[in-house]
Structure formats: C-alpha cells, structure tokens
Amino acid sequence: MQVINTVGRRKTAVARIYLTPGKGEMTVNGRKSSDYFPTEVLQIILNQPFGLVNGDGKFDVKVNVRGGGISGQAEAVRMAISRALCEVDAANRPPLKKEGFLTRDSRMVERKKYGRAKARKRFQFSKR
Template sequence: MALATAQFWGTGRRKEAVARVRLLPGTGNIVINGRPLEQYFPIKALQVMVQQPLVATETLGKFDVYARVVGGGISGQAGAVRHGIARALVKADATLRPVLKQGGFLTRDPRMKERRKYGLKKARKAPQFSKR
C-alpha cells in the first residue's frame, strides 16, 4: 500500500526527552504516545506549550500531529514535542522558518540538569555549616 498523503518528520529534544514527531495534513488532531494531547499532558500550560508552533504559524487546524516521546519528565517531554513540531513544520513549508526562528521554536534549549559536585549534597547545596 502506497502512502497517498505527504508526511513530515521532525525530531525534538529537551533535557533528557526525545520526541519523534510526524505531521500529516488533517484536522488538528494531536496524539502523543497513542493518547490525546489533553490526556497525555493534563496540565493546561503544557498543552499550550505543545501547540505554540502551530499557533504562531496559524496552522493549528491544518495538520494532525502524531508523536512518540521517550525519556525525561513531563515538562521536558512537552518541550521536546514542541521542538519536533517546529522542525516538522519547516520541512512541510520552508516559508514558515522565519516565524518559527523568531519565536525561538527551532532552537534546542541548552539548559540541562547541573551535575552534583563532591563535598556538596546537590549541585550547589552545601552541607550545614556549624561555627563551633
């Protein structure tokens, strides 16, 4: 069976999360790991974050989004899906690139968890200090 419609892939990353996103021309349906957006990300702020590239480019009802995301927590996963959607949108329509670049959706967020240092309890938290 041959694919009748065009599909566009994009890989997004954030913290430890990696998302493989597939865009298909459709009605605006967003499915992440086989579950609807509202069910996978129950927090409204994360739902808005995932939809930001589609809203910025005014393509919210024009594509169906199917994403597989692994690793990290929910915030990192939402950021990874957002990054993947933005990259897939550029593959779908190169004229959207300046809008996505301006919004910062194509830039991989470099902030990572800081490593723990020896002599400290966490990355920067020092053990309790006693003068005497």
C-alpha cells in the same frame, strides 16, 4: 505529501513526531494529547507553532516522547512540530525562529559532586 519525521529535545526529554496532512488530531504515546498533557498551559505550548503559521486543523501529529518531566516533554514536542512545519514550507521558518521555537534549550540539571550535599551546596560547616 508524505509523512514528515522530526525530533525535538528539551532537558532530558526527547520527542519524535510524525506529521501528516489531516484534521488536526494529535496523539502522544498512543493517547490523546489532552489526556497526556492535562493542563491548559501544556496544551497551549503544544499548539503554539500551529497558531503562529496558521496551521490549525491542517495536520495530524503522532508523537512518541520519553525522558524528562511533563513540562520538558511538552517543549520538546513543540520544537519537533516547529521543525516539521519548516520542512512543510520554508516560509514558516522566520516566524518560528523569531519566537525561539527552533532553538534547542540545552540547559540540564547539574550533576551532584562528591563531598557536597548537592551540585553546589556544601555540607554544613562547624568551626568547633
């Protein structure tokens, strides 16, 4: 089996991954995933697709991720891994789809408008 390359996006974070058969090692931007995503919650997010399709320890993942914050990056990586697992075996698609890992979360920060304090908040109004 060759290298599988997929992309995942969340907010402004973009994750490009390279999935190969291996021992379950994951590197993110040249560092171990546990160093790049230090909290346990983020580690769980990264490994959710593998746990769902019984792929723990079967694949090595090399990740390049940029943009956004740490949480958005973790969810972008999750989406990219899910897409790659669908390419590995089409039978993986239904459980991943049901869990929502293949759906692009398009919510973004609304831009600030001129004449306003923030995107929607107005400046303080004074009648007198």
